[in-house]
Amino acid sequence: GQAAATEAPVAATEAPVAATEAPVAGGAPEACADALGCAVFEAGDVIKIGMGAPMTGGNASYGIDISQGATIAMSDAGDIEGWTFALDAQDDGGTAEGGAAVANKFAADPAIVAVAGHIFSGATAAAMPIYEKVGIPMLSPSATNPPLTASGSTVFNRIAFTDLNQGNNAADFIYNTLGVKKMAVLHDGSDYGKGLADIVAAQFVKDGGEVVIEQAITPGESDYTAVLSTVAAKTPDAIYFGGYTAEGAVLVNQMKTTGLENAKFFGCDGTYGEDFLTRTGANGEGAYASIAPASPDSDAKLTFNAAYLEKFGKEAGSLSPYTWAGYDAAAALAATVKQVAVVADGKLYIPRAALVAAVRSLSNYVGLSGTFTCQSNGECNTDKPQFVVVKDGAWTNAE
Amino acid sequence: MILNVDNISVNYGAINALRDISFTLNEGEIVALIGANGAGKSTSLNTVSGLLRPTTGKVEYLGSDITTVTPQAIVNLGIIQVPEGRKIFAKMSVWENLEMGAYTVKDRKVIQERYEMVYQKFPRLKERRNQPGGTLSGGEQQMLAIARGLMAGPKVLLLDEPSMGLSPILVEQIFDIIQEINKTGTSILLVEQNALMALAIADRGYVLDTGRIVLQGDADDLLHNPTVINAYLGGETTD
Amino acid sequence: MKTLIRQSIRTGITYGIVQIFFILIAFNTMVGIMLAKISGIKNPGEIPAAKFLIAYTILMGLWVGISALSKKKFLPAGHKLLAGFTAGLVSAILVGLLELAMTGILVNKIFIRDFLTVLSFDFIKATLFGLTPVLGIVVTMGAIVLGSLLAVGLNIVTNLNAVQEHWKKDLSFLKNLNDKFQRMIRGKYHLIWQIVGISILAVAVIFIPMKWGSYWNYVFGTVGLYVILGLGLNIIVGLSGQLVLGYIAFFAIGAYTMALLNAPEPHNLMWGFWPALLLGVLLAALSGILLGLPIMRLRGDYLAIVTLGFGEIIRILLKSDVLTDFTGGPRGIQNIQGPMLFGKPFNSEVDFVYLIIAGVLLASFVYNRLQQSRTGRAWLAIREDETVARASGVDTIKYKLLALAIGAAFAGLAGGIYASRNQFTGPDEHALMASINVLSLIIVGGMGNIPGTILGAFTLKGLPEILREFANFRLLAFGALLVFMMLSRPEGLIPSHRPKYDEPNEVSGEMKKKEVPHDQ
Amino acid sequence: MNDPSSLPLTPKGNNNLQTNTNTAAKKLQAFQNSKFMKLLRPILGVVVSLYIVFRLYQVLVVHQEYGADTWTRLLISGLIIGGVYSLIAIGYTLVYGILFMINFAHGEVMMFGAYAGLYSFWAFKIIPIAGDPPTNFLNAYPILAIILAFLIGMTVSATMGFFLEKIAYRPLRKAPRLVPLISAIGASIFLQNAAMLLFSPQLRDVTNPDILRRGAGWTIVINGSNVILPYTGVFTFILSILLLVGLYILVRKSKLGRAMRATALDKKTAALMGVDVDSTISRTFIISGALAGAAGVMWGIHNGLVYYFVGFIPGIKAFTAAVLGGIGNLPGAMVGGLLLGIVESMGPAALGIDFQLKDVLSFLILIFVLTFRPSGLLGEVLSEEKV
Amino acid sequence: MTSNIIQVQGVSKIFGGLTAVNNVNLDIAEGSIYSIIGPNGAGKTTLFNCISGFYIPDHGTVLFQGLALNGRSTDTIASLGLSRTYQNIRLFSNLTAIENVLVGQQPRLKETWVESILQTRRSRKEEKSSLVESFKWLDFVGLREFANSIAGDLPYGAQRKLEIARALGSKPSLLLLDEPTAGMNPQETLEMTALIRSLRDKFNITIILIEHDMHVVMGISDYISVLDFGNKIAEGKPEEIQHNERVIEAYLGPGGAALAQKYRKKKVS
Ligand SMILES: Nc1ncnc2c1ncn2[C@@H]1O[C@H](COP(=O)(O)OP(=O)(O)OP(=O)(O)O)[C@@H](O)[C@H]1O
Ligand SMILES: Nc1ncnc2c1ncn2[C@@H]1O[C@H](COP(=O)(O)OP(=O)(O)OP(=O)(O)O)[C@@H](O)[C@H]1O
Ligand SMILES: [Mg+2]
Ligand SMILES: [Mg+2]
Secondary structure: OOOOOOOHHHHHHOOHHHHHHHHHHOOOOHHHHOOOOEEEEOOOOEEEEEEEEOOOOOOHHHHHHHHHHHHHHHHHOOEEOOEEEEEEEEEOOOOHHHHHHHHHHHHHOOOEEEEOOOOOHHHHHHHHHHHHHHOOOEEEOOOOOHHHHHOOOOOEEEOOOOHHHHHHHHHHHHHHHOOOOEEEEEEOOOHHHHHHHHHHHHHHHHHOOEEEEEEEOOOOOOOOHHHHHHHHOOOOOEEEEEOOHHHHHHHHHHHOOOOOOOOEEEOOOOOOOHHHHHHHHHHHOOOEEEEOOOOOOOHHHHHHHHHHHHHHOOOOOOOOOOHHHHHHHHHHHHHHHHHHOEEEOOEEEEEHHHHHHHHHOOOOEEOOOOEEOOOOOOEOOOOOOEEEEEEOOEEEEOO | OOEEEEEEEEEEOOEEEEEEEEEEEOOOOEEEEEEOOOOOHHHHHHHHOOOOOOOEEEEEEOOEEOOOOOHHHHHHHOEEEEOOOOOOOOOOEHHHHHHHHOOOOOOHHHHHHHHHHHHHHOHHHHHOOOOEHHHOOHHHHHHHHHHHHHHOOOOEEEEEOOOOOOOHHHHHHHHHHHHHHHHOOOEEEEEOOOHHHHHHHOOEEEEEEOOEEEEEEEHHHHHHOHHHHHHHOOOOOOO | OHHHHHHHHHHHHHHHHHHHHHHHOOHHHHHHHHHHHHOOOOOOOOOOOHHHHHHHHHHHHHHHHHHHHOOOOOOOHHHHHHHHHHHHHHHHHHHHHHHHHHHHHHHOOOOOOOOOOOOOHHHHHHHOOOOOHHHHHHHHHHHHHHHHHHHHHHHHHOOHHHHHHHHHOOOHHHHHHHHHHHHHHHOOOHHHHHHHHHHHHHHHHHHHHHHHOHHHHHHHHHHHHHHHHHHHHHHHHHHOOOOOOOOHHHHHHHHHHHHHHHOOOOOOOOOOHHHHHHHHHHHHHHHHHHHHHHHOOOOHHHHHHHHHHHHHHHHHHHHOOOOHHHHOHHHOEEOOOOOEEOOEEOOOHHHHHHHHHHHHHHHHHHHHHHHOOHHHHHHHHHHHOHHHHHHOOOOHHHHHHHHHHHHHHHHHHHHHHHHHHHOEEOHHHHOHHHHHHHHHHHHHHOOOOHHHHHHHHHHHHHHHHHHHHHHHHHHHHHHHHHHHHHHHOOOOOOOOOEEEEOOOOOOOOOOOEEEEOOOO | OOOHHHOOOOOOOOHHHHHHHHHHHHHHHHHHHHHHHHHHHHHHHHHHHHHHHHHHHHHHHHOOOOOHHHHHHHHHHHHHHHHHHHHHHHHHHHHHHHHOOOOOOHHHHHHHHHHHHHHHHHHHHHOEEOOOOOEEHHHHOHHHHHHHHHHHHHHHHHHHHHHHHHHHHHHHOOOOOHHHHHHHHHHHHHHHHHHHHHHOOOOEEOOOOHHHOOOOEEEEEEOOEEEEEEHHHHHHHHHHHHHHHHHHHHHHHOHHHHHHHHHHHOHHHHHHOOOOHHHHHHHHHHHHHHHHHHHHHHHHHHHOEEOOOOOHHHHHHHHHHHHHHOOOOHHHHHHHHHHHHHHHHHHHHHHOOOHHHHHHHHHHHHHHHHHHOOOOOOOOOOOOOOO | OOOEEEEEEEEEEEEOOEEEEEEEEEEEEOOOEEEEEOOOOOOHHHHHHHHOOOOOOOEEEEEEOOEEOOOOOHHHHHHOOEEEOOOOOOOOOOOEHHHHHHHHOHHHOOOOHHHHHHOOHHHHHHHHHHHHHHHHHHHHHOOHHHOOOEHHHOOHHHHHHHHHHHHHOOOOOEEEEEOOOOOOOHHHHHHHHHHHHHHHHHHOOEEEEEOOOHHHHHHHOOEEEEEEOOEEEEEEOHHHHHOOHHHHHHHHOOOHHHHHHHHHHHHHO
16 A cells, blocks of 8 residues: 555554544544544545456456546546545456455555446445445446345445336337337346346336347357347347447347348447447448437537547547446546545545445536436436437437 | 497486496497396487487597487488387378388488388288377387388487397397398497397497496407306307 | 677567567556656656656666576676677667657657557657657667666676576475474474464464455455365366366356355345355265266366366356346346354454365365375376276276365365355356466466465465556466466476385384475 | 295285185176266267257247248358368367467467458558549458458467467476466466557457458348358358368378377477477467468458457367367367357257357267267277277 | 186187287186287287276177176276286386385275275275385385385386286286386396296286297296287197297297307308
C-alpha cells in the first residue's frame, strides 16, 4: 500500500473493527466514530477508486476498455482541496477466485474508498461479502446477474441496465410494435446473455408469441452457421440474441447465408455500438438493439469520445460496449466521495459508512450512458429501454 | 593410421567411464576391443562417433582432428557405427531402415547396388523387407543393424557386439561377413563379448577394464595371454 | 576473439529485439512508473518523468551487459569490456533505429495505432525523454551503452556468475537445511526436538495467520488449496504416470457438491459443511473411477486429451441450459455457508486458513504414507513401464484407478473448502487454465515430492499476486517466467530424490530412509 | 556370489505349490473382475449405439425436424470448420510426431499468422492503384494479394516456430517429457499477452478482396431454399487438402521426411546415420509454423475475426482432432479434423440436443472412439506389444 | 518331482501371414531346467510371450499347474507363480535396484492402500519382511552394493542379473529366462550359469531358458527343445540334441572353438 495514511498499518493488518478507535484518537471528525471508521488521507495522498476487471485472458478487452474509460473519469473528477483521484484497476480474470483475491487486496488497502466494479458477475458475487465487511461501496458498470441485488447487500450497486426491465420491454416491443409472432431466442451461455434471453422468451410467450427454438451458442467462435441453419429450419420471423457484439455481429453476417436473410435480428445493449456497424456493414441494416436511454451524443459524451481516442488510440466503444458505463461508475463514485469527504487538520477524512449510504442514495445522476437513481436494492438503472435500429449504416431511434 | 584415439577421458556426470585411453586403427585392419561389462567399450565407440565429447584428449581421423565434429559430419567422413543393442527404427520397415543407412549417400545407383549387396548377404532381410523393424526377431534385428551400417559404404566400421543374440550358425556367418567387408578395404573396430572369435579374426586387440586399457597387442598373443584366457575367454582356448 | 565478438553481437541483436518489443508494448513506461513509485512518488501519472525512463534504459543496458558476460567468468577484463560494450552498442543501435522510425511517425503525424496500439505521439515523445528526437536517440543509446559498461564493471568487481550458477545447479542450501533438520529430528534428542519443533510450528501456524491480514490470508489460503490439488495430481501424474489435463473437473465436483448441498439456492438443502464436504470427496473419487474405467487402455497423450475433454465436459455441463435448474447455470451458486466447529462459525479468511492448513497436513500425510508403501511402488512401476509392471504382478488397472480416485478425492476436498470459503462457485472457475496451473505447479516445483509441490504452489499462485504490480503485463511476465524456470531448472525447483533403503536391522526393526540425489 | 542358503524361499519343498494354488482361488476372482472390464466396452458400445439410433429415429423419422436443405447447410458448415481444424491439426501432429511433445503454443503461432494476414490485407488496401474507377492493390490484383498475404503469414509464423523451438524447447531436449509441455504452456501464455499488448485486445476484421467476399458463394437450390456454398469455405477446404497432400508426400517420400521419422523414433541412432538432428527438428518447426501461418491467414479470410485469443480454442480443437485421428499421423489429423467439424455442426441437430453441448458431444465421441481404438482412428493399433 | 509344472498343448501364433509358432507341444517337469533353442526368428520369444500371457495364442492352450492360462492377464499369471525376464532388458530404469526388486514382490504382498496409509502392524511387518527379502535376492545375484543405484545406470550384465532378482521377488515356481547371458563375456556367462543352476538346486524353481550360447545350454539343461520356423524340430537330452543332424544343420554349425580355429587358419594362410 503506498497510501501514507497514518492508520494504514493498523487498517491493513487488523480486522476492520480495530479501525474504530484510531481516527478518534487522531481528533477526527465525528463521522468517523462508527464501526467502519474513515479512510484518512495525508496531504499529497491520492484517493483511490478500485476496479476489479479481467485485464488478461480471453475477456481482457472488457476489463481494459472499462478501466480505460474509468481512468478518464478520474482525471475529469478534479480534486477535493488538493486531493486527487486515481483508479486502481486490478486483474481479477473475471473469475470468482480472482474477484475474491482483488477484493481482499482492496479491503486491506486503506486508500481504496470505493470500487467501480467488478466487471463480471462471478467475480462480483465473490467480492461482495468481502467489501461488505469493511464498508467499501461498489458501483458496477456491467455486472448484470439479477440475483446480485437480491441478496440484501448494502454495498453493492450497479448502473448496468437491469435485465428484467430490458427483457420484458424488449419482448413486448418485438411482439406488439414489430408484430413478430414467431421468434427464435439465442444466447451466448453467459449469465448476462442467458438471463436476458430467458426473460425475453418468457415474456414473449406471455404476450402470445411463439418461441420456435431456443439455443445457446459457444462464445468466442466465429462460425455459427450450423446453429443458424437449424434455426432457419424453424422459419422464425425474428431472432433475439442475448450476448455481446463479438458474437452478435457474426450471427448477423451469417444469417444471410443460412436461409435467414428475411428474419429480423434483435440484439440487446450488449450488441449495441459503433463496432457492430463496422463489423456487419450492409448485413447489419435493420438490426435492432435495446439500450438504456442516454442523452444521445451529448456534449459530454463527445468530449469523452475524443479524449478516449486521443489517449488510447481507439474509438470509444470499439473494445466493449461498456466504456461509457465504466466512466460513469467511476465518475459517480468520485462525485459521491466529494459529497461525504471531510477535511480537518490538513487531513482528508472519508467516512466509510456514510459513503456506502451515499452511493446507495445516488439520485438523478446524469452520466454518459444514462441517468441513474439507485433503488433500495442497489439497482440504479431502471429506466425503460430505448429501442434503436440500424438505418443507412447508423443507429437510429426505432420508435 | 586411419583412426587415432589419443588419451581420451569421458565422463557421465560424476562417473568416469574412460580414463586416458589411447588406441589406433590402421588402414585395412581389424582391431578388437574386449573387456568386461561396463569396461567402457561402447563409450569408446560413441566417442569416436561424436555422440560423446571427451573431457581430455583427441580423436584423429586420417590425421585431422575430429574430436569436436558433430556425429552427422563424422558419418559423412565415412566412420559408421553399428550400435549396441541394434537400435533398429522400430516403426520403419526393413527397407526404410536400410534407406536410412544410406542417408549420406547421394547417388541412387550406388544405393541400389548396396541393396543388392546386403540382400545377398542377408537373404532373410529381403524376405522381410516390408516388415516393421520392431517386430523382427532379435537375431533378424541384428542382421538389419549390420546391413544398415553397410549401406553407407563405410571406410571405418565400428561394430558394437555384432554377434549378440545370434544363433551359433549365424555367428559364423557374421564373422565371415566381417572378414569379407574387411577384405573390400574397410577398416574395422570390433567390440565383442565373444572374445575368442573376435581375437581370432582380429589383427590386434585391446583389453579394457573399468575405463583403462590394461593389455594390448597382437591378437594371437592376446589369445594366449593367461590373463585374457582366465578373465575373458572363460578358460577356453583354441589350442 | 572473433567468436567472442560474434557472440556479443548476437547477444546484442537478441536483446535489442527484446528491448524493441518492450517499447512496443510500453513496458518502459510501466517500469518507469514502478521506479517512480519506488523512489517515493505517490502518483506518478500515466507517463513517468524522463529520469525514470532514462533509469529504465540504463537498466536495460545493464541486462544486455550481464547477459553478454554470462558464462564468461574467466575472461580477462579487457575482453569482458569488449564483449559488454559490443553487445550494448549493437542493441543500442537497434533501439536507436526503432526510435528513428518512431520519430518519423511523430514528425509526419502518421496514425499507426491501428497496427501498434501504444505508439501515440505522447508516448513517442516520452520515449524520447521529451527531448528533441536527435538528442533523445543519442541519450537512449548512451544510456544503454552506459548500462552495459556498468554491467562489465559489476562483473569484474563481483561474481555475478556465482549467483546464476547457484540458481542453476544447486539450491543446495535447501538440501543441507533439510539434512540438518532430518538429523535433528531423528538424532539423539529427537523427542525433545520434535516436541520443540512441533510447538514452534503450532504457535506459528496459529498466530501468524492472525497477523497477516485478510488479503494475505486469502492468498495463502489459495496457495494451500493448490498444494492439496498439487498433491492429488502428483499422485496421478507424478507417481502413477497418467497425464491428466482436466484435473480441475474433480475440483469442480467437490465445489459443486458443497454448493448444491449447502447453499440456499437453488435447492435449499442446507446440509452442514462436513457431510457436504465428505460427500464431495466421495463423489469426486467416484467420478475419478468412472472416468478411468473406459480409458484404462489409453496411454500418454491420448489420456491427456481425453481428460482435458472430461474437464471441458464438466464445465460446459455445469453452465448449460439443460442443467440450469439443477446447477444454477452460468450464474453459479452464491451464499455457500462455512463450517461450524466447536460452536464457532467459520467466516473470515483467517478461520479458513486454519481449515486449509489442516487439509494440507492431511493430504501430505496421506500422500507421504502412500508414496512410501507398496502402493507407491506399484504406481512408480506403472509409470516406468506399464507392460512390465503388469507382468511383474501389479494389477495395473486397479492401481491406476486407485491413483485416479485418490487424486480426485484430494481435488474434491480442495473444491469443497474452496467453495465454502469463497461463498460462491461458478462454472468458469473450473476452466482449462486452472487444470494447467495445477499441472504446471507440480512440474515447476519438482514432480513427486511434497516440498516441491508446496514451493510450486507458492510460485504458481503466489507469483501472479506479486506480479499484480505489473497490471496487464502480469501474465506476460508470468509466461516468460514459466519458460525461464523450466529452462533453468528442468527438474523443478526441488528435484525428487529416490529414497535410499538400508537393509533393516532385524533385531531392532529400525528402518531408515535417506535421500540420494537422482535425476529422473 | 553370496551364500544363498538363508534365502527366503523354502528349499526343496513343495510349499510353493501349496501357497500358489491357495492364492489361485483368490486370483480367479481377480480374473472375473478383468472379465467385467472386458465386457465393459461391448456393453458401452451397444448402449451408445442404441441411444444414437433412437435419437436419430426421433429426429429424422418421428419429428422430421429438418429438411434436406438444412442438412446440406450443416454438412457444408461442418466440412469447412473441419477443414480449418485439419489444417491446424496437421501442424500439431507434425511436431508431435517428431518430439512427442504437445506444442501448446501452436495456436498462438497461428494467431500471429492471422495478424500478419490481417495487416497485409489492410496494407494492400491502403496502396492505391490508378484506374477507372481508382482502386487499391487488394482489389486490383486480388490473387497476387492473397498469395502475398499467405507468404507473409507463413513467413511470420515459420520464423516464430523456429525461434520458439530454439529458445523454449531445444534446451529441454533431454528433460523429462512434461517439462517441454510446461515450457510450451508458458510460451503460449507469453505470446497471447504479447499480442494483446502489441496489437491491443480489440477484435479486428479482416478485409477480404472483393472476389473472396465473406458470405458470397455459389447458390444451390434445395427444397426451394437457397443453400450457399461460400467461396471462402471452399477455398479453405481445398487449401487444407492441398497442404495435407503436399506434406504427406514430403514426409513419406523425401529425404527430409525420412530424417524426420528417424529422428522421431530414435535421435541418437538417427545421428549415427548421418542425420543432423537439430536442423531436422528446426525444419520441422519451420514447416509446422508455416502451416499454422497458412491456417491463420485462412482463418482470417474465412472467419473474419482476428484477436489475441483467436488461437486458443482452435488450438485445443485441432489438438483433439489430431488425437482423434491418431496423433503423429498426417491423414489421421485430416480425418480427425473433418470428423470433429461434422460432429460439431451436424451432431447436435441430428441428436436433437442443444448446440451449446456440441463440445460435450465431440469430446464424448473422442472418448468413445478411443475406448475402442486407443490410438485413434488411423493410429497404429498396439494390440500386442512385443517384449 | 515328476509332475509337469507346465504343459504347452498345440500352441500356434500367427502374425499376419507369418506363423511364428506352429502347433508346439511342451511338457516340462517340475524342478527341471528346460532349454528352448533354435535359429533367429524361430519363434522362441513368441512362445515365451504366449506362455506368460503377453500374447493370446491363436490355437492351443497352456496349462500351468493344471490351470489353463489362456486369456488371463499377465498380472494374474505372475501371481500364480510364473515370472520372466526379457530379451531386451526391461527394467524400471529410473528406480533404484532395490526398488525394482521390491516391485517384483508385489504379488505376494497383501497390504492394501488403506493399510499403507494407516501403517497397521501387518503392513509394517510386511514392508519390513519384503525389504529383507529384496536385499537377500540382491545379495543372491551379487548386486548388494548397487542396491541404491539407479537401475538404468548399471552395467549391462548387472541389469540382466537385476531382472532375474526382480523376477524372483514373487517367489515364482516357474521362471522364464530369455537369453540371460546375451552380451556377457565367457567369464560372466559362467557365473550366470552357476546362478541359474543354484536357483533350481536350492529353491526348486523350474526354469525355461532361451539361449544361443551352447556352453550354457549343453551345460545345465535337463532337456532341450529345438524350434525352427515355429515348428518343434527336435527334443531330447543335451547329448541327443548335440548330435542331431537336423539341429546341427539348421542351428548349431561347427561350434565356437572349432570356428575360431578355422579363422585363425584362414588368417595365417
Ligand atoms: N548413460 C550413462 N549414464 C551413466 N553411466 C553410464 C552411461 N552409459 C554407460 N555408463 C557407465 O559407463 C561405464 C562404461 O559403460 P559402457 O557402456 O561403455 O561399457 P561396455 O564396455 O560397453 O559394457 P557392455 O559390455 O556391458 O556393453 C559403465 O560403468 C556404465 O555403467
Ligand atoms: N508382433 C509381431 N508382428 C509380426 N511378426 C512378428 C511379431 N513378433 C515376432 N514376429 C516374427 O515372428 C518370428 C519369430 O520371432 P521371435 O522373436 O519369436 O524369434 P526368436 O526365436 O525369439 O528369435 P531370436 O533368437 O532371434 O530372438 C520372427 O520372424 C519375427 O519377425
Ligand atoms: Mg557396450
Ligand atoms: Mg528372441
